[in-house]
Amino acid sequence: MSDEILDEITASDYKYGFTTDIESDKVPPGLNEEVIRIISAKKNEPEWMLEWRLDAFRIWSEMEEPEWPNVTYTKPDFQAISYYSAPKQKKELDSLDEVDPELLKTFARLGISLDEQKRLSGVAMDVVVDSVSVATTFKKTLAEKGIIFCSMSEAIQEHPELVRKHLGTIVPKRDNFYAALNSAVFTDGSFCYIPKGVRCPMELSTYFRINEAGTGQFERTLVVADAGSYVSYLEGCTAPSRDENQLHAAVVELVAMDDAEIKYSTVQNWYPGDAEGKGGVFNFVTKRGLCERNAKISWTQVETGSAVTWKYPSCILKGDHSVGEFYSVAVTNKYQQADTGTKMIHLGKNTKSTIISKGISAGKSHNSYRGLVRVGARAENARNFSQCDSLLMGDQCGAHTFPYIEAQHPTAQIEHEATTSKIGEDQLFYCNQRGIGTEEAIALIVNGYCKEVLNQLPMEFAVEAQKLLEVSLEGSVG
Amino acid sequence: MLKIKDLKAQIEDNQILKGINLEINAGEVHAIMGPNGSGKSTLSSVIAGREDYEVTEGTIDFDGEDLLDLDPEERAHKGIFLSFQYPVEIPGVTVSNFIKTAINETRKGRGEDPMEAREMLAKMREKSALLEMDKSYLSRSLNEGFSGGEKKRNEIFQMAMLEPKLAILDETDSGLDIDALRIVANGVNKLRSKDNAVVVITHYQRLLDYIKPDYVHVLYKGKIVKSGGPELAHELEERGYDWIKAENA
Numbered sequence: 001m002s003d004e005i006l007d008e009i010t011a012s013d014y015k016y017g018f019t020t021d022i023e024s025d026k027v028p029p030g031l032n033e034e035v036i037r038i039i040s041a042k043k044n045e046p047e048w049m050l051e052w053r054l055d056a057f058r059i060w061s062e063m064e065e066p067e068w069p070n071v072t073y074t075k076p077d078f079q080a081i082s083y084y085s086a087p088k089q090k091k092e093l094d095s096l097d098e099v100d101p102e103l104l105k106t107f108a109r110l111g112i113s114l115d116e117q118k119r120l121s122g123v124a125m126d127v128v129v130d131s132v133s134v135a136t137t138f139k140k141t142l143a144e145k146g147i148i149f150c151s152m153s154e155a156i157q158e159h160p161e162l163v164r165k166h167l168g169t170i171v172p173k174r175d176n177f178y179a180a181l182n183s184a185v186f187t188d189g190s191f192c193y194i195p196k197g198v199r200c201p202m203e204l205s206t207y208f209r210i211n212e213a214g215t216g217q218f219e220r221t222l223v224v225a226d227a228g229s230y231v232s233y234l235e236g237c238t239a240p241s242r243d244e245n246q247l248h249a250a251v252v253e254l255v256a257m258d259d260a261e262i263k264y265s266t267v268q269n270w271y272p273g274d275a276e277g278k279g280g281v282f283n284f285v286t287k288r289g290l291c292e293r294n295a296k297i298s299w300t301q302v303e304t305g306s307a308v309t310w311k312y313p314s315c316i317l318k319g320d321h322s323v324g325e326f327y328s329v330a331v332t333n334k335y336q337q338a339d340t341g342t343k344m345i346h347l348g349k350n351t352k353s354t355i356i357s358k359g360i361s362a363g364k365s366h367n368s369y370r371g372l373v374r375v376g377a378r379a380e381n382a383r384n385f386s387q388c389d390s391l392l393m394g395d396q397c398g399a400h401t402f403p404y405i406e407a408q409h410p411t412a413q414i415e416h417e418a419t420t421s422k423i424g425e426d427q428l429f430y431c432n433q434r435g436i437g438t439e440e441a442i443a444l445i446v447n448g449y450c451k452e453v454l455n456q457l458p459m460e461f462a463v464e465a466q467k468l469l470e471v472s473l474e475g476s477v478g
Numbered sequence: 479m480l481k482i483k484d485l486k487a488q489i490e491d492n493q494i495l496k497g498i499n500l501e502i503n504a505g506e507v508h509a510i511m512g513p514n515g516s517g518k519s520t521l522s523s524v525i526a527g528r529e530d531y532e533v534t535e536g537t538i539d540f541d542g543e544d545l546l547d548l549d550p551e552e553r554a555h556k557g558i559f560l561s562f563q564y565p566v567e568i569p570g571v572t573v574s575n576f577i578k579t580a581i582n583e584t585r586k587g588r589g590e591d592p593m594e595a596r597e598m599l600a601k602m603r604e605k606s607a608l609l610e611m612d613k614s615y616l617s618r619s620l621n622e623g624f625s626g627g628e629k630k631r632n633e634i635f636q637m638a639m640l641e642p643k644l645a646i647l648d649e650t651d652s653g654l655d656i657d658a659l660r661i662v663a664n665g666v667n668k669l670r671s672k673d674n675a676v677v678v679i680t681h682y683q684r685l686l687d688y689i690k691p692d693y694v695h696v697l698y699k700g701k702i703v704k705s706g707g708p709e710l711a712h713e714l715e716e717r718g719y720d721w722i723k724a725e726n727a
Contacts, residue, residue, distance in 0.1 A: 424566070425529075425530070426566045427566050427568060429526075429528055429529075429550060430562065430565065430566045430568075431568075431580075432527070432549065432550035432551045432554070433526050433527075433550055433551075433553075433554055433559075433560050433562075434554060434576075434577075434580035434583075434584075434636065434640070435551050435554035435555050435580050435581075435583045435584035435587060435640070436551060436579055436580055436583045437549075437551045437583065438551075440579065440583055444568070444571055444575075444576070444579055445568055445571065447570070447571070448568055448569055448570030448571035448619070448620075449569060449570055450570070451570035452570070
């Protein structure tokens with residue numbers, strides 16, 4: 001980084017009259033251009049990044065928060081949120097030993113032991129705690145293959161040409177209200193680049209969590225798979241209990257070039273709010289991938305957390321023969337609301353997409369599937385298969401399906417299947433009679449119901465997801 | 479082993495069991511016969527602990543313990559097994575996963591450690607062979623797409639795996655062809671011992687040719703109106719239920 005930029009940043013900091021203790025970084029609540037300048041400065045960002053953010057902020061300022069999702073909530077006060085907080089870290093870390101023991105303890109409580117993960121599964125992890133990466137592992141192994149896996153902040157410093165080339169190309173700044181907000185204020189996230197023809201030898205995994213009360217998190221993830229490469233990327237989220245609502249508005253962009261394949265798996269377990277529906281995370285996420293010729297993107301998600309979820313991981317099937325897949329389990333319990341699904345945009349010839357969505361509603365929750373399958377005017381022989389199943393537990397919850405289909409080519413083949421079922425007394429009694437208690441029976445039945453989706457997850461993740469489903473549905477049948 | 483005294487039960491104010499008395503000892507096979515709607519399936523459901531039925535009077539004692547105080551799964555842990563007339567489907571849950579869960583939850587309920595994977599596997603192989611089940615059964619979703627005969631065979635397979643003290647077979651013969659009937663009956667007979675007991679609920683004599691009962695009871699309008707030896711089943715086969723109905727009109 002050049003001295004001019006450093007000078008500029010120092011100067012701009014001074015110019016706007018902010019003195020910030022670098023060690024206990026937390027920007028005061030509120031959002032304006034100054035705050036964005038501070039964020040950018042704190043991260044020592046180049047000028048182009050700052051300009052990009054400011055442009056996004058101006059776009060966002062003129063946008064309205066969307067109201068079309070089938071959810072109701074009190075809109076966040078964007079001026080009451082602090083847009084940047086970093087755990088106190090004195091210097092860059094070379095190994096886990098240098099990580100704050102308190103942080104490691106928290107991870108252990110959440111069942112995310114880095115050491116264990118590293119040792120057992122050979123998973124490289126980029127852990128994000130309150131916006132700043134604190135530990136990055138297995139970098140060397142990856143580096144040997146030319147794979148870049150680092151925090152977004154680091155990527156902006158070290159690989160500006162790659163970031164500049166792809167950032168915002170899949171999810172443009174003005175794509176939607178929350179994408180614009182994220183573009184303006186994102187504090188960190190992950191960046192991944194797989195070079196041509198390289199098969200990434202391990203699952204790349206990022207654990208996100210919200211750590212500090214009242215802090216919004218705005219992750220930005222960019223995965224670029226160059227021609228003929230392959231990568232499997234895992235993203236898991238946990239968050240401790242909070243009284244006030246927390247906003248989480250992430251953006252994930254995937255670029256799969258010719259013949260490349262990206263598998264993107266998510267387990268989302270943000271705090272869902274208490275039994276009365278108080279608190280919980282607002283999860284407004286934009287995830288989208290672009291497939292070039294013969295490329296493939298698979299989204300797999302297990303969503304159990306958050307008070308309100310609004311999320312549609314999508315695939316733009318631009319290249320001929322490209323493939324998009326979406327496998328989803330969304331669980332809502334208590335007062336949770338989820339409006340989630342996918343968009344499969346078929347542009348190229350002979351493109352294929354598969355959608356398997358399993359919704360589970362319990363308590364007084366509402367669970368909506370919203371999906372779009374669009375076949376463009378040039379998408380000859382496009383094929384889609386969608387299956388949307390809803391499972392209801394109890395009689396106070398709701399399941400909704402909003403499938404949109406737009407076909408502009410006469411050769412399009414689009415199939416949509418949907419079922420709604422209830423966990424029956426008969427099933428429960430049958431399990432009870434075999435010695436299986438009601439809680440265990442529900443776990444068993446639900447896991448069976450979600451099997452097609454869970455099977456898509458890497459093994460160790462699938463086990464974790466199964467446990468999560470059980471925990472999420474505890475006490476849901478009286 | 480099982481002592482039922484003056485048992486009365488109803489569902490939604492509709493009294494179905496009107497005072498059942500029945501005693502079953504270890505090593506015995508009892509057949510309960512009777513026309514449709516006489517309360518046979520209700521009796522098995524009440525013993526197993528189905529909540530839809532309200533017990534208004536009477537007691538069920540199992541090995542000195544009052545069964546009516548226990549949840550269905552606790553009764554299962556004590557060794558009560560019900561082979562369902564209409565086994566339910568559980569999509570996505572394999573037969574092997576289901577039975578593994580059932581065995582380990584039962585062991586947990588008894589304060590025992592889970593069964594070793596190797597032992598479990600060996601046992602599954604042995605018992606599925608006993609019921610002449612193809613290996614692929616174990617990896618199929620429980621009862622999903624099973625034929626009537628496969629479902630019943632699967633019930634007896636589970637019984638063989640769980641080794642209950644008291645097995646109640648609720649119309650296990652319905653929907654079975656003669657070969658399946660022989661296989662199922664053979665499975666049940668191999669599991670009989672001096673320590674366990676079997677209750678066979680059926681309309682027909684047919685199954686009793688294979689599973690020989692020590693006692694036969696006739697249930698009619700919620701009461702056991704006649705008890706006897708195996709000859710009673712033959713008499714019912716020849717004469718039908720009309721004479722029972724006439725006697726109890």
